[in-house]
Amino acid sequence: MESGMVRPLIAGNWKMNGLSSACETIAEVAKGLEQYSDAADCLICPPATLLSKVTETAKGSRLKTGAQDCHSAASGAHTGDVSAEMIADLGASYVIIGHSERRADHGETSEIVAAKTEAAFRAGLTPIICIGETLEEREAGRTIEVVSEQLAGSIPASAFGKAFVVAYEPVWAIGTGKVASTGQVGEVHDKVREILGERFPGQADQTPILYGGSMKPDNAAELLAVENVDGGLIGGASLKAEDFLAIYAACVSAK
Numbered sequence: 001m002e003s004g005m006v007r008p009l010i011a012g013n014w015k016m017n018g019l020s021s022a023c024e025t026i027a028e029v030a031k032g033l034e035q036y037s038d039a040a041d042c043l044i045c046p047p048a049t050l051l052s053k054v055t056e057t058a059k060g061s062r063l064k065t066g067a068q069d070c071h072s073a074a075s076g077a078h079t080g081d082v083s084a085e086m087i088a089d090l091g092a093s094y095v096i097i098g099h100s101e102r103r104a105d106h107g108e109t110s111e112i113v114a115a116k117t118e119a120a121f122r123a124g125l126t127p128i129i130c131i132g133e134t135l136e137e138r139e140a141g142r143t144i145e146v147v148s149e150q151l152a153g154s155i156p157a158s159a160f161g162k163a164f165v166v167a168y169e170p171v172w173a174i175g176t177g178k179v180a181s182t183g184q185v186g187e188v189h190d191k192v193r194e195i196l197g198e199r200f201p202g203q204a205d206q207t208p209i210l211y212g213g214s215m216k217p218d219n220a221a222e223l224l225a226v227e228n229v230d231g232g233l234i235g236g237a238s239l240k241a242e243d244f245l246a247i248y249a250a251c252v253s254a255k
């Protein structure tokens with residue numbers, strides 16, 4: 001965990017999971033947070049269908065809400081899409097951008113990710129920009145090259161002076177139960193911090209860098225103790241209040 005000025009963040013990505021009954025989980029997380037220190041931020045990004053209800057349920061608590069994607073335009077002829085302004089209008093404050101599932105399933109390039117990041121800034125949302133290598137890229141020894149390229153292409157110059165979050169998520173560790181080793185995580189997070197420092201002087205030590213990829217209550221403490229890991233982006237384990245709160249607890253005690 002970074003000991004500087006970074007405020008840690010534990011973020012849940014529900015992906016395409018949850019019907020209206022899932023708001024019970026939100027209420028449980030919101031209430032459960034009261035028993036822990038507020039030294040870290042806590043966020044859940046439900047599917048777009050639930051964002052309004054989830055944001056309403058979390059109101060008045062320390063739990064923040066966000067979306068899993070946004071369009072780069074503010075409005076217009078984009079059937080099925082949701083703009084950053086629409087997300088902000090609901091009272092949500094974050095948006096995940098460039099998740100590897102969107103890069104793979106929807107052909108999102110780093111250029112598209114950068115345009116969506118601009119949209120998030122325009123609407124006053126905090127973007128969580130995702131990067132990460134595939135197994136093939138790691139095995140070819142290209143991890144640092146790939147994440148460096150994704151970082152350079154996905155974060156627009158306008159990010160200077162603005163709040164944003166980077167999530168390092170090795171694609172091979174997402175939803176697979178395979179977790180990156182602390183050495184692998186540390187190497188990439190150190191590099192991300194270094195690149196941010198070169199590109200955005202004075203800002204790198206305020207930008208949370210999250211690890212994502214099969215983080216669970218039983219491995220969270222170890223991962224969150226790695227230097228330059230400022231929190232987690234959690235998929236599967238964010239669907240159960242008890243597990244998600246246990247990861248939050250691990251985060252505040254690793255600080």
Ligand code: PEP
Pocket residue numbers: 013015169173174175176177212213214215233234235236237
């Ligand atoms: C994710 O969806 O970003 C993620 C890290 O998923 P999981 O925790 O299930 O691997």
